[in-house]
Amino acid sequence: MAAQRYEDSYLYRLRHSAAHLMAQALTELYPGIKLAIGPPIENGFYYDVDSPTPIREEDLPKIEQRMKELAKLDQRILCISADGREAARRTILEETTLGQGEEVAEYKLQLLEAIPEGESITFYDQQRTDRDGVKHRFIDLCRGPHVDSTKEIKHVRLMSVAGAYWRGDVKNKQLTRIYGTAFETKEELEQYLHNLEEAKKRDHRILGKELGLFMFSPRVGTGLTLWLPKGAVLRDTLIEFLRTEQLKRGYLPVVTPHLASIRLYEKSGHIMTYRDKMFPFMEDGERETYVLKPMNCPFHIEIYQSQMRSYRDLPIRYAEFGTVYRYEQSGEVAGILRARGFTQDDAHLFVRPDQLLDEFIGVVNLMKVVLDKLGLQDFRVRLGTKDPASTKYVGHDDNWQAATQAIEQACKSLSLEYEVSPGDAAFYGPKLDLMIKDALGREWQMGTVQVDYNLPERFEIEYIGEDSKPHRPVMIHRAPFGSIERMIGLLTEQYAGAFPFWLSPVQVAVLPIADRHVEKANELLATLRDEHHVRTEVDDRRETLGKKIRESQLHKVPYMLILGDRDLEQGTVGVRSREKGDLGAMKLEEFLALALG
RNA sequence: GCCGACGUAGCUCAGCGGUAGAGCAGCUGUUUCGUAAACAGCAGGUCACCGGUUCAAAUCCGGUCGUCGGCUCCA
Numbered sequence: 001m002a003a004q005r006y007e008d009s010y011l012y013r014l015r016h017s018a019a020h021l022m023a024q025a026l027t028e029l030y031p032g033i034k035l036a037i038g039p040p041i042e043n044g045f046y047y048d049v050d051s052p053t054p055i056r057e058e059d060l061p062k063i064e065q066r067m068k069e070l071a072k073l074d075q076r077i078l079c080i081s082a083d084g085r086e087a088a089r090r091t092i093l094e095e096t097t098l099g100q101g102e103e104v105a106e107y108k109l110q111l112l113e114a115i116p117e118g119e120s121i122t123f124y125d126q127q128r129t130d131r132d133g134v135k136h137r138f139i140d141l142c143r144g145p146h147v148d149s150t151k152e153i154k155h156v157r158l159m160s161v162a163g164a165y166w167r168g169d170v171k172n173k174q175l176t177r178i179y180g181t182a183f184e185t186k187e188e189l190e191q192y193l194h195n196l197e198e199a200k201k202r203d204h205r206i207l208g209k210e211l212g213l214f215m216f217s218p219r220v221g222t223g224l225t226l227w228l229p230k231g232a233v234l235r236d237t238l239i240e241f242l243r244t245e246q247l248k249r250g251y252l253p254v255v256t257p258h259l260a261s262i263r264l265y266e267k268s269g270h271i272m273t274y275r276d277k278m279f280p281f282m283e284d285g286e287r288e289t290y291v292l293k294p295m296n297c298p299f300h301i302e303i304y305q306s307q308m309r310s311y312r313d314l315p316i317r318y319a320e321f322g323t324v325y326r327y328e329q330s331g332e333v334a335g336i337l338r339a340r341g342f343t344q345d346d347a348h349l350f351v352r353p354d355q356l357l358d359e360f361i362g363v364v365n366l367m368k369v370v371l372d373k374l375g376l377q378d379f380r381v382r383l384g385t386k387d388p389a390s391t392k393y394v395g396h397d398d399n400w401q402a403a404t405q406a407i408e409q410a411c412k413s414l415s416l417e418y419e420v421s422p423g424d425a426a427f428y429g430p431k432l433d434l435m436i437k438d439a440l441g442r443e444w445q446m447g448t449v450q451v452d453y454n455l456p457e458r459f460e461i462e463y464i465g466e467d468s469k470p471h472r473p474v475m476i477h478r479a480p481f482g483s484i485e486r487m488i489g490l491l492t493e494q495y496a497g498a499f500p501f502w503l504s505p506v507q508v509a510v511l512p513i514a515d516r517h518v519e520k521a522n523e524l525l526a527t528l529r530d531e532h533h534v535r536t537e538v539d540d541r542r543e544t545l546g547k548k549i550r551e552s553q554l555h556k557v558p559y560m561l562i563l564g565d566r567d568l569e570q571g572t573v574g575v576r577s578r579e580k581g582d583l584g585a586m587k588l589e590e591f592l593a594l595a596l597g
Numbered sequence: 598g599c600c601g602a603c604g605u606a607g608c609u610c611a612g613c614g615g616u617a618g619a620g621c622a623g624c625u626g627u628u629u630c631g632u633a634a635a636c637a638g639c640a641g642g643u644c645a646c647c648g649g650u651u652c653a654a655a656u657c658c659g660g661u662c663g664u665c666g667g668c669u670c671c672a
Contacts, residue, residue, distance in 0.1 A: 046667095057602060162667030163600025170669050174599060177667070205665090209608085218645090218663050277671085324672090329598050330663095332670065344672065433672095445672060482672045514629040542629075550633035564631055574631070582632050 006042075010147070011184060015040035017077060017146040018067075018153050018182040020124060023047050024138035025066035026178075030055070032100060035140070036107040036166060036175055043192070043441065044181030048164055050107070055176050060158040063178070067156060070136060074151040075126035079144055082121040088112055088141070091123055095139040107166065108141055126150055155189040156182045202439040204492040205335040211497050211505070211555060213488070214336060223333040223340030225485060230505035233535065235484055237503055239321055242345055242480065245369060249362065251319040251347055256299035258323060262289040268298040269394075269458055273427060277326045279340075296322035297477060300348040301459045309463040311352060314473060315359050319347035321484070336485040337444060343484045349476040352463070353402075356451070356474050360410040363449050363478045367434065368414070370447070370480040374491060375500060379446070380435040381416060383407060384424030392427050394454045403451035403474075404430045426477075428454035434482070439493040446482040446490065451475075498556040498578060501595060508536045508595070509552040513545050513564035521563050524573070524588070532592060553578065559595055 006012055019038035022045075026033050030051050038047030049055070055063075082088035089112060097104040115121055124146055127137035147153070158180040166172040183189040200206070208214050213231030220226060227235060243253070262281060265271045270278075274294055282290040293299070300318040309316070323343045332338055351359045371379065386393050386400055393400075407430055411418050418432065425431060431450035435443050452475040455461075462470040481487040491499065501507055508528055512521040521538045528534040537557075539548045545562065552560050562574030572585040575594070583594075 055601090160666055161601050164668045165599085168669075170599085174668075176600070179667075216664090222663075326671080329670070331598065331600095331668080334665090338671070342672065440666090448672070479672070486672055511632090513631060516629080544628095544630055544635060545632065546630090547634050548632095553633055560632080562631065566631075576632060 012040050013145050013147050014153060014184065015045040015182050016142075016144070017150065018156050018180060019045040019047050020077075020126065020138065020140055020142070020146065021067050021070055021150055021153055021156075022063065022158070022178065022180060023049075023140060024070055024126065024136070025063050026051075027098065027138065028070075028136070029063060029066055032104060034104050034106055035096070037111065038140075044159065044179060046164075046177050046179045048107075048166070048175040048177045050173065050175050055161055055178065057161055060161070060178070064156065064158045064180075067153075071150045071153045071156075073128040073130055073136060074149050075128040075136065075138075076149050077146045078125045079146075080123045080125050080139075082123060085112070085121065088121045088123075091139060092141060095123075095125075095137070096141065098137075111141060153182060155184070155186050156180055157189060157193065196440075199439040199441075202493050202496045203335075204337065204439075204489040207492050207497040208335065208489075211492075213492070213505070216335075221340070222330060223328060223338070225336055225339055225341065231488070233505040234488055234499070234503060238481070238484060238487065239345070241373065241502075242370065243319075243321075245366060246317075246319050246347070249317075249366060250315075251317040254300060254303055254318045254320050256293075256296060256303075256320060256322065258293055258325070259290050260293055260299070262291050264298045264302070265291055265294075267459060268301075268455060270294065270298070277328070279325050279327045292325040293322075294324050294326050296320055296324065296344065296346045297348055297455060297475075298459075301455060301461060301475075304348075304350050305459065305461055309350070309473075311463055311465045311471070314463055315349050315351040315355050317347055317349045319345075322346045335489060337438065337489040339485050342486070344479050345481045345484060346477070346479050349478070350456075350461070350463075350473045351476060352471070353474055356403075356406050356476075357409055359476055360406055360449065360451070361413060363476060363480075364410055364414055364416065364432070367447050367449070367480045371434075374487075376436060376490075376494065378436065380443070381411075381418040382424060382433045382435055382445075383411070383418045383420045384426070384431045384433060385420055385422050386425050386430065387423030390423060393425065394428055395457070396453070399453040400430065403453065406451060407432055407449075426450050426452070428452045431477075436490055438490060444482075444486060444490065446486060447480045448478065448482060450477040452477055498558075501558045504556070504558050505535065506537050506555065506557050507534050508559045508561055509548075509555075509557045510536060510538045510561045510563065511545060511548045511552065512538065512540060513562065515542065517563045517565075517568065520568060524561065524563065527588070532596065534595070549576065559591070561591065 019040065023035050023038055026049055030053060032052045034050040036048035038045065082091060092105050092108045092112060093102065096108055122142065122144060123139050124142045124144055125139045129135045158178060160179045162177045163174045164177040165174050181192065183192060211230060212228045213234060214228055215226045217226060278294050279292045284290060303318060304316060321343050323341060325341045328338060328340050333340065349359050385404055429451045431448055433445045434447035436446050437443050456472050456475055461473060463473055465471045510521045510524050512518045518540045525536045525538050528536040549560060556578060558578045560576040562576060567573055567585060572587055573591060574585050575583040575591050577583055
C-alpha cells in the first residue's frame, strides 16, 4: 500500500487551518493588516502579511495566545463557493478585510485575478460569537481543504518571522512572513521541537568548531574559510580519493591561477551574466583589469585551444580542484555550505557529439562511485531543463533538445530516478544535480553534470574531424562533490562528526596510562604512521585515562589504543572502539586487521 | 542586499540601570592512575565597535561590523 501523500493528509489540512487561524488572530490584533498568502509547508505553515506596525519575534507569544482563544471557540470551518468573480470580489472587500477598504484587500484581489477563468472560486469561513458577545469572523479566499473546526487546532507554535517578497519577486514589496508549526498531539509537537534542538547539535558550524575542522575570522572576511589542521586532513583525504578515481578514468590534471584578466571573462560572457556575483575588480594602473575567478571553465578552454585538436584526441578531460570566489550576498553565506571562496572538484570534458552520451554516462557512474564511497544514500536527482517562458538561456533549441535527451538516456541506461525541474537549467545548457538535505532539512545542490554548447561557440573551439574539416566539440562541466567545502559540511552533519575510518582526521588515538608508557606509545605511533599509514595521535598529557578516553570520544576518534603495564608485559594494546566501547586487549596485528579490514 | 533575532573570559553561558560572574579550557603544584571529567591554587574581560540618554550603561536608544533564521540567489 502506498503511503499517503503529505498533501492529502489530515496534518496538512490541520496546518492549513492553523495558518488561517493565525491570520484571523492577526486581523484582530493588527487592524489594517493586509493578508497575502498562507499555505502549509513541509514542517508547518506560514502566512505572509503586510502589517502597518512591524511584527517582531517578541510579539509571537501574544499572537499564539490569541490563536488558542480563537481555536477554543469551536468555529466551524465551512467551504463557500463564490457565485462568480464579482461576488468573490465583494466577499473579499466586505468579509475578508472586514470592510477596511480596497487598499487592505490589495493582495487578495491580485490573487483573485490570478485564478484562471472558469475555475471555481471558493472561500473558507469560520465564525463564532464568544461569551462576551463579541463576534469573531474570518473568511479567506482559499482552495482548501481544511479541518472541520478550529477546536481541532490545539498544538501550535509560532516559530519565527522573516521577510519574503510578494510572489517571490525581489522587485515587489517585502512582506512579513510568520512561520509556525502545528501537530495533532502535544507529544508530536514536543518531539519536533526536541528534534530541532538535536539537529542543531549536528550543525556543521558547531561540529566544525568542536572537532577543530575550520574557522572564520572577521579580520579575514565573511565566507572565507580558514582550514584548521584536522579539517585540512579531511579535505586532502577527499581530494586524494577523487583524484585517484579520476586518474583511473583518463582525466588529465591541470592547475590554473586564481586571477585572470577581465578579458577572459568578457570572452566567456560571464561579465555579462555573472558580474554581480564577482568580487570587485582589480585595476592595474591603466593597463589591465584583473578579476578573481568565479569559475574555472574559461581557463580549461584556453588550455584546450593552445593547440590543434584531432577527433582522435577527444574526449579530453581536464580536471582541477579549483578554488573560485563568488561575492554571495551577505545574508546568503552559511558556514562552509555557502562560502564566498570555495574549491570545486571541477572538470571539463571536451567531447565529439557522438561521444556525448557515453561520456555523460561515465560521469554519472563516477558520481555513483563517489556517493557510495561517502555513504550518502539520502539524495534526490534533479534534471534542470530550460524554462520555455524565460529568455535567460543561450544556444539553439536543437542543441538543447539533444543535450536534454542525452541526459535522459544516460539516466535511463543507469536506471537512475530523477525529477524534471523546468527552469533549473544553467543558462548554457541542461544539467543533472544531486540534491542533499542538511541537518535542518534544507536542501543543497551538491554534485552536478552540465552539458554546454554555448562556451564552445563563444570561444570558437574546434577539432579536426576525419573529414579534415573543423568541427565544434561539446563541453561537459561536472563536479561530483559540487564543492569540497559544501561536501565536508554535509558529511559532517550526516555523520554527526563521526566520520568513517578512512575519512577521520585522526584515526587512532594512543593513550598511555602513565608517564612510563609514553615511550612505547610514541613507538606505536611511528609504526602506525610510517608502516601502515594510519593517522595517529598520542595523548601524552598527565591526565587520567578516563579523561583521555572522554576527550577522544568527544573528538569522534574511531579507535583508541590504551597502553599500560599489562600491555607492556604481554605485548598487547587495549582497544576501544568509538561505537562499541572496550574491545579488550589484543596484539597490534589483530587490531590492524580489525581497523584496516 | 532585504525582514527578524543575537554579539559578556579561548569555549559554553548567567547577569539586563549602581560599576563583571560560573563551568570547561589555560598556568602552577600535588596525584602516575586500566575504559566518558583526579584535587588545590592562580591568572584571565576597555561586556563586538562608535556615538547618545543618565548622577551612574554590559544593561536603555541610534549607527557600524559580525553571526544566526528566513526571502531572493546558488556549488
